[in-house]
Amino acid sequence: TQLLEQSPQFLSIQEGENLTVYCNSSSVFSSLQWYRQEPGEGPVLLVTVVTGGEVKKLKRLTFQFGDARKDSSLHITAAQPGDTGLYLCAGGYSGNTPLVFGKGTRLSVIA
Amino acid sequence: DAGVIQSPRHEVTEMGQEVTLRCKPISGHNSLFWYRQTMMRGLELLIYFNNNVPIDDSGMPEDRFSAKMPNASFSTLKIQPSEPRDSAVYFCASSPTGGNSPLHFGNGTRLTVT
Numbered sequence A: 001t002q003l004l005e006q007s008p009q010f011l012s013i014q015e016g017e018n019l020t021v022y023c024n025s026s027s028v029f030s031s032l033q034w035y036r037q038e039p040g041e042g043p044v045l046l047v048t049v050v051t052g053g054e055v056k057k058l059k060r061l062t063f064q065f066g067d068a069r070k071d072s073s074l075h076i077t078a079a080q081p082g083d084t085g086l087y088l089c090a091g092g093y094s095g096n097t098p099l100v101f102g103k104g105t106r107l108s109v110i111a
Numbered sequence B: 001d002a003g004v005i006q007s008p009r010h011e012v013t014e015m016g017q018e019v020t021l022r023c024k025p026i027s028g029h030n031s032l033f034w035y036r037q038t039m040m041r042g043l044e045l046l047i048y049f050n051n052n053v054p055i056d057d058s059g060m061p062e063d064r065f066s067a068k069m070p071n072a073s074f075s076t077l078k079i080q081p082s083e084p085r086d087s088a089v090y091f092c093a094s095s096p097t098g099g100n101s102p103l104h105f106g107n108g109t110r111l112t113v114t
Helices: none
Strands: A005-007 A010-014 A019-024 A031-037 A044-049 A055-058 A061-065 A071-076 A085-092 A105-110 B005-007 B010-013 B019-024 B031-038 B042-050 B053-056 B065-071 B074-079 B088-095 B109-113
Touching (some): A019 A105, A031 A071, B010 B019, B019 B109, B074 B088
Parallel strands (some): A010 A105, B010 B109
Antiparallel strands (some): A031 A044, A085 A105, B019 B074, B065 B074
16 A cells, blocks of 8 residues: 555656645644656655645745645646656654655656 | 665566665755555555664564665665565655655665566
8 A cells, every 4th residue: 555645657748737746644734845857866855844734836836734734745737848857756754663655647748 | 965865776687586776866955764665555654764763663564674874875675585565666755854854765676586
């Protein structure tokens, strides 16, 4: 059983379209991190959200942490080919418990 | 900041051979993690160290896998003997304080066992 479910698994869209990907769990997390992974590279941190209901923006990317701190979403406005990659969410607990990763959403933006 | 450095980038070996993957974490980071990534299972945590001490190795699939961290700047993950089902990309990551602090990943070692 996957603790963090990400949807959709795959998404292929045209340049300029908007999209939202989701990260859901039945567990409550103290923080939620989003990473982007490009082919042949390791994941790179995009953002960390820690407060229920928190919204953070990173240029065209908007991240939201659910009020109950069990889920999160990532919305991309006017997607560009450079946004192509695997988007991973990771839930954090307090203390020394390591992060739990979802399987990711693989996004392809076609020019 | 050179980032987390892993070697080799690619490893192709025959079933039954020993494989050693290497990792140099970011200087000053006191936690180090080994992950395995496959399409089917995503990123799986194998083991993590805090201040060079293994804290949780429950993700290590079986006794064929072992990991060491002899000092703060070096870690190895060894598979002996290797099997085709071990084929995956293995990532090392480090973080300043462990727990849920953000991870800095290396670029991985792609292992193929034939």
